Amino acid sequence: MAESELKSAIEKFAQDLANRAETFVGDISTLEIRTFTTPSTQIVNLADDGLDFNDPGLAGKLRLRAYTKIDFDCDTTICLPVDSNDQIDRSVWDMHQSMVNQALKTRETMLQAMGQALSSALEALQRIAG
Amino acid sequence: MVAPAFTFSGMSLPEDRDPLGVWELDVPRAAAFAARTPTEDLVWRADLPAARSAAREVLQAGLARIAVREQQLNVAAQRLRYFDPVPAYREGARDPEAALLAATMALRSPAVALGARASEAPALETSPEAQAAYRDSIIQCETLLAQFRQLIQKIARMETRVGNRLVARSIVDWTGDVQTTWLAELTPADMQDHLDTVRLALASRCALLRLLVIVTSGALGLAIKAQVPGGQFLLLPAVYQYVCDVLKALEALPGGVPEGWQ
Numbered sequence: 594m595a596e597s598e599l600k601s602a603i604e605k606f607a608q609d610l611a612n613r614a615e616t617f618v619g620d621i622s623t624l625e626i627r628t629f630t631t632p633s634t635q636i637v638n639l640a641d642d643g644l645d646f647n648d649p650g651l652a653g654k655l656r657l658r659a660y661t662k663i664d665f666d667c668d669t670t671i672c673l674p675v676d677s678n679d680q681i682d683r684s685v686w687d688m689h690q691s692m693v694n695q696a697l698k699t700r701e702t703m704l705q706a707m708g709q710a711l712s713s714a715l716e717a718l719q720r721i722a723g
Numbered sequence: 724m725v726a727p728a729f730t731f732s733g734m735s736l737p738e739d740r741d742p743l744g745v746w747e748l749d750v751p752r753a754a755a756f757a758a759r760t761p762t763e764d765l766v767w768r769a770d771l772p773a774a775r776s777a778a779r780e781v782l783q784a785g786l787a788r789i790a791v792r793e794q795q796l797n798v799a800a801q802r803l804r805y806f807d808p809v810p811a812y813r814e815g816a817r818d819p820e821a822a823l824l825a826a827t828m829a830l831r832s833p834a835v836a837l838g839a840r841a842s843e844a845p846a847l848e849t850s851p852e853a854q855a856a857y858r859d860s861i862i863q864c865e866t867l868l869a870q871f872r873q874l875i876q877k878i879a880r881m882e883t884r885v886g887n888r889l890v891a892r893s894i895v896d897w898t899g900d901v902q903t904t905w906l907a908e909l910t911p912a913d914m915q916d917h918l919d920t921v922r923l924a925l926a927s928r929c930a931l932l933r934l935l936v937i938v939t940s941g942a943l944g945l946a947i948k949a950q951v952p953g954g955q956f957l958l959l960p961a962v963y964q965y966v967c968d969v970l971k972a973l974e975a976l977p978g979g980v981p982e983g984w985q
Contacts, residue, residue, distance in 0.1 A: 598861070598865055599861045599864055599956065602864070602865040602868045602869060603868060603956060605872060606868045606871060606872050609872050609875050609876055610875060613875050613876075613897065616897070617897055617898055620896070620897075620898040620900070621898045624898070624899055624900060625900045625901075626900070626901045626902075626903075627901070627902045627903070628903050628905065629902070629903065629904040629905070630904070630905050630906070630907045631904055631905070631906065631907060632906075632907050632908075655904060684909075684911075685905075687911075687914075688903075688905055688909070688914055691914065691918050692893070692901050692903050692918075692921075695901070695918060695921055695922065695925075696895075696899045696900070696901045697899070699895060699899040699901075699925050700898060700899035702925070703897060703898065703899055703929070706932050706933065709933070709936060710932065710935075710936050713936045713939070716940065
């Protein structure tokens with residue numbers, strides 16, 4: 594009984610790895626960064642909950658202030674935040690730009706991490722086969 | 724009792740302990756997840772003091788610690804690569820290699836081998852102790868795999884509180900897509916605090932992924948060297964413990980890593 598449970602655990606683990614690798618490869622081509630703001634009275638209500646950004650009910654609590662999309666070939670789409678005078682809102686833009694820089698570094702790090710994981714997996718397979 | 728600055732929930736780990744030594748596992752919350760439908764997120768949370776300088780000090784200490792841990796993981800990986808499972812250690816040695824050797828030899832023992840055979844051939848007579856030893860090793864391995872799965876399955880959510888006030892929250896998936904909600908009345912200092920929380924959480928997630936890779940590839944290598952049937956899985960808990968023991972031993976060194984690694 595214990596052995597069949599272990600086999601099941603291994604299969605689930607391998608399947609999760611495969612799914613994660615597949616999602617990674619499919620999604621890595623585009624990097625999206627969204628910056629929202631919310632008043633202090635609302636942010637407490639958002640804590641401890643999963644946020645579904647497709648939920649129309651969130652429209653009253655969050656404002657999408659800036660958006661950046663970077664494709665793998667570096668084509669970039671940017672939505673700039675502006676204030677009521679149609680001037681760029683620098684404080685929001687600074688927040689957003691900091692997150693864009695962090696996201697670019699994160700993607701680079703994850704590519705390296707995934708590369709290491711996949712090469713380890715390949716090496717392991719070669720050792721089993723060899 | 725002072726509340727921990729960095730807490731982590733949504734995933735369990737052996738002994739409910741963060742091997743990186745940065746985060747406090749929020750165990751009741753993790754246990755509650757097990758009782759309900761598991762959540763989608765791994766939640767990394769920074770609770771910073773209201774005083775600006777104290778908050779910066781806490782974050783810088785966390786970032787410095789994870790940087791050292793990354794180097795220590797490289798040391799652990801190399802030690803594991805060159806580990807030779809021969810009984811050449813002095814009696815009574817307490818180094819991580821001695822413990823790993825003992826665990827490896829235990830899995831090679833005739834008792835456990837008989838326990839393994841008994842699971843395939845119930846008519847074969849083996850002692851209850853042998854069967855129990857084999858069953859225990861399987862359960863430990865299964866538990867560790869389930870814990871590793873949580874790391875891979877879930878996306879990361881980071882929250883920063885300064886003086887008990889939630890200032891920002893980010894959700895980062897595995898490819899780096901980010902969605903951040905900022906408190907509208909944020910100060911530049913609060914913003915920097917959250918950016919550093921995000922950096923620390925992402926570095927920790929990468930380090931845990933690296934740990935997972937070291938443990939799984941290390942168990943395979945050791946299974947081949949030591950000729951332990953099924954060892955690529957059964958050795959996972961022992962190799963995980965070895966890496967944790969090496970990280971702990973390296974803490975005693977100046978700078979946390981051997982000379983030449985700094």
